[in-house]
Amino acid sequence: MTAYKLVIFDFDGTLADSAPWFISTLGGLALKHGFKQVSRQEIDMLRGKPSREIVRYLGIRFWQMPVIAQDLRRQSAQVAGEIPLFAGVPRLLRDVKGAGARIAIVSSNGEETVRRVLGTSAGMVDHYVCGASLFGKAAKFRALRRTLRLHPREVLSVGDEGRDVDAARKAGFTSVGVTWGYATEAALRVAGPAHTVHKVEELAALVGGTE
Known part of the structure; x- marks a missing residue:
């Protein structure tokens, strides 16, 4: 677990x-x-x-x-x-669920779009928090945590940009920066995530506590 x-x-x-x-x-x-x-x-x-x-x-x-x-x-x-998932993402989501964690997607993109790109993997996501926000991603993070009555230490946030790391920090969550997205690895490291991963497969090990 x-x-x-x-x-x-x-x-x-x-x-x-x-x-x-x-x-x-x-x-x-x-x-x-x-x-x-x-x-x-x-x-x-x-x-x-x-x-x-x-x-x-x-x-x-x-x-x-x-x-x-x-x-x-x-x-x-x-x-x-026409937008693909990164290789290994469906298995990653299955592994996260198998480790006993719930999954949320927090994105400025629309929920219908996110679901369509996920395809058959969409059902593994427990919570969709999508669309524009006047108060930013950190506010979405905090609202979701309060709704689920979780302690900040019980939440792991995964993103590919410095703003994802900053939002996690403001919400008190442990952050993971992935190096295959929009930002460079150097930019991610400046933002200071708790963990930096280079492969999708590393995330499942991190969530499962095997790293």
């Missing part, structure tokens, strides 16, 4: 390999919403930057962010059937 009663996963870049689609969509979003178009080299550079610096570099104004996020969710819903 695991020491964690709940494992929270970010979705895009953590369970779903959506970065190629996002990169292909970025130019159109830039034209539509009037922020800076970037080259592939610039995208690679931005992967090593915190979210606030990325937004500043792209020239996105604060008031634009909800509109851009809504547009991105809409477009993501249209191609949900």
